[in-house]
Amino acid sequence: MNQEPDASTRKVILTMLKTRGALPVSEMARQLGITEMAVRRHLSTLERDNLIETKLVRQAMGRPTHLYSLTANADDLFPKKYHSLTLDLLDELVAEAGEEQVDRLFDRRKDKLIGRYNERMAGKALADRVKELADLQNANGYMVNWEQTGEEQYVLHEHNCPISQVANQFNHACQCELDMFQSLLSAEVERTECLAKGGSKCTYVIQAKLK
Secondary structure: OOOOHHHHHHHHHHHHHHHHOOEOHHHHHHHHOOOHHHHHHHHHHHHHOOOEEEEEEOOOOOOOEEEEEEOHHHHOOOOOOHHHHHHHHHHHHHHHHOHHHHHHHHHHHHHHHHHHHHHHHOOOOHHHHHHHHHHHHHHOOOOEEEEEEEOOEEEEEEOOOOOHHHHHHOOHHHHHHHHHHHHHHOEEEEEEEOHHHOOOOEEEEEEEOOO
């Protein structure tokens, strides 16, 4: 499906600011072949979405001019290859110190997250702990939904895995997530489907521990 003309023009403006740095309206209008009024309309939308910002710059001669540049939020719109860098570094660590050292790194990350989140779980019923966990995972980009399926039994689905490329190669990352869920929920947790192993999502069955 083709982009709408307005959206396409705004994408060109963002790319222009990314590659050329801060620009005035007059220069953008010249590059785009449209009027300055039309450019300002697009800039207004981009400012509203917190993708660009403006700064008044004084000139040696003449009136001050407004220069437009990208915000930190706009940087997320451009391609990133963080997972490639991460995998390269982990491969180097395996070659240097062995896979056990990589496993220990994942274990330390898991323990750090448990320590960070434990307070949010303290004193809550299991249903509230599941909801809290879903909120935490959603904030980290996992696209979670959950439901109660029985007495003290729940199913949690993660439809996205931000570390899937890493987990595909280093399965201990998945085990650490399962261990973290069991610790934070103080419940029996079973993973029945896994994105890193070809599933369409990661699914966890959660059951209160027998007293």
